[in-house]
Amino acid sequence: FLMHTNKYTGKAYAQDPALAWLSMINEGIFANFLKQIREFDEWKFKWNNWLKQKYLTIEDLKKSWNAELNPIENFGQIQFPDSIFNKTKRAADCLLFFSELEQETVQKMKNFIRNELNCKALISNANAWTYFVSDQLARNVYDYVDDHFYVEHPEFIEKPWRLPSRSSNTNPLKNAAPGPRNHAFTRLYGKPFTISEFNYCAPGEFRAAGGLLMGCFAALQDMDAAWRFAYSHSRNSILNSTPLGYFDLVSDPLNQASDRAVICLFLRRDAAPAAHKIAIGFNDKQFFTKQQSIPQLFPKWSWAAWITQVGTLITDKQFNAVQDYYIVPLSSDIAEPQLSAPNLLKFPPYNTDNKQVLTALKSKGIVGPDNITDLDSEIYQSDTAQLLINSKDGSLYIDTPRSAGVFGLPDQKICLPTAAMEVQIRKSHAAVWITTLDHSKIQISKRMLLTHLTDVQNSEIVYGDKERKTLMAWGKLPHLARYGEATIKLRLAQPQKYKVWALALNGSRIKEIDKKITPNSLTFDISTAIASTNNAVLLYEICLD
Incomplete structure (x- = not known):
């Protein structure tokens, strides 16, 4: 594909500057497919080799996993966890294994595309379904960070992509407008941030709110690009009027009109970027190896994405030397001078309550005295x-x-x-x-x-x-x-x-x-x-x- 020559420009796609972005495997996060991975001998072999390199002896593995390790398990026969969401050391190690393998895989892809194909397009991967904090270590090797989200995405009752289908058909502003706000934490500060698939899907009756919400979100978070999925899935729908479907703008006059709000608020920059930046920060990669379990990436205070800019930050600097962000440390094991840094928000990002977070935001002036955000009233400004x-x-x-x-x-x-x-x-x-x-x-x-x-x-x-x-x-x-x-x-x-x-x-x-x-x-x-x-x-x- 990348070596195909455009007959109008005379350039191969690999050298064409019009090719700006490459997402290598669509929605291909390894953790998405644990059920299938568990059945492949090649994956079992790679997993066991990784454990042996990390722990060296089965006794060291037993000390780490304790009762989680079956007495009959030894290197070569150690099983994957039943679920990636189990709060166990086996699941934590599996997530670290996936993260390291993702880094290795993407580096190989980048070397091939850059050095052998001479393609300079920005490269990304891992953009949907499962999210853990350890995934950010893998995203750190990407050129840009990408993600997907849908509101009212259909669930198919009998057969995939066949009616009947089900969706919640609820007002997307309820529950602190969940749509995009979680996904702001996928961002890694210092890298471009895009959402290459989003939609407030038909036939949801409240989807008219989608354009206003996405336009404000993308502007407030100062994103780099956003694409609604999709304009059309067929040539026929472009050339002829067709009935409404789940995703296509070309068949949905309401979402077409709604999309202009995204264009004006975000692309035209009518809405301003947030005045502050909050980062869940970590500068100690050994943090993950010490954990009994690894938290999911999206904190319960993701409502803050409607108030100010949020994301994650991996840095080799001490937090007191990072001036552009308010830092929420991933680890509580930090000492002076980091501990007394004025840009430090002192609450545990994955073990806190919403009111503690809001109090911290107010103490730093992120939520100012005139801001009427009120968690009890469910108001976010x-x-x-x-x-x-x-x-x-x-x-x-x-x-x-x-x-x-x-x-x-x-x-x-x-x-x-x-x-x-x-x-x-x-x-x-x-x-x-x-x-x-x-x-x-x-x-x-x-x-x-x-x-x-x-x-x-x-x-x-x-x-x-x-x-x-x-x-x-x-x-x-x-x-x-x-x-x-x-x-x-x-x-x-x-x-x-x-x-x-x-x-x-x-x-x-x-x-x-x-x-x-x-x-x-x-x-x-x-x-x-x-x-x-x-x-x-x-x-x-x-x-x-």
Whole structure:
């Protein structure tokens, strides 16, 4: 593949600068496949050799594993753990074995690609399913760190990738908006960080929140790239209208519109990166060899990813010499001068409670006095003050100079702190957001796009329950939009000079919308169904007359 020559450029893919990234084995973390690995003689041989090199004698292994080692086990017959999630020394050693083998494997791949194929593309691996702290040692040899996440990914009840399928169909803002926040800890500071697959999957009825959430997350975490999976799985869907499916943007007008929020908030940098950086840090690789068990990578305080930038850091420096990050030491076995470093957050990252974490963040000013984050009320506010998630009622607001918006429930009124926009939602939950189409702030922009997203489903789609958790049949075209209304109030410098237009999905104007003018504001009503239009309305243009 890499030696194929592009007939238009005359370059082999290996030398083409357009090839920027290589993920070597998609979702190929060894721990994902322990069940299969246990059955291969080659893997058993490699595992036993690794144990023999580490412990030298079976007596040393017995001292480490104690009763975990079966009396009949000896080098050559030692079994893999039953589960990688067992909190045992056998499982811990297996994780270290996988980590070291991953490092060795990727180094061989890099040497081949760099030295034999002369390819300079950045190389990564290990991007889904199972995550342990020891995996970061392997990621440290990558050129960049990549990950995947999905909200409402289907689970197949009878046969893989065949209906019926099941998903939770819940508001993604509940439970501190879990979607991407865990995956921020996959990041290794000092390396590019990407998410090459993400989606808020159809037919989830709350997926309209996905664009706002991902756009803010990627901006707040100052990521390097993000790709929604996928645009299309077929040529036919690109050339012709097709019914909604789990993943493809080309068949989902709601997620297409939602994706523009990611573009504006993240790619256009409308939302600001976090003001602080927190790192789970370790500079003693021997820490892992001393542990009875190795913790999973994602701490229970991953909600902090909605407040500030988080990640992991492997460094040879003492923590007091690392100036760019607030460090949460992986090991408690640290001494002066590290222990009294002003950038040290003194709580155990994998054995703490949420309130202890929040107290530590407040003590360092990461959560400032004006930040209204409240764990009991399930409110999380970014240190930029541009994002607020109210997880208890399943709503959010985003308030930046060029893009502002909300996700809320019926009969909910949300006012942005800057008063740039006020939204009264009716009839249906909805994502409502506005973005400027020039370089100006909302208050003085000459042209803006307003998006109103409720839910989009196929005609004659069939669910097996009233909660819409079990999908039985996809249905057919045309797409149907859930009816929803909202009243929008915009704060503008010259509100009397603006017109509001309902738009078709191709951007053409359908109908001018009535409006109400006050000295500093423009108010108008929107609806997914507008009289005299044949199609659902999701988009509006606000422009100077």
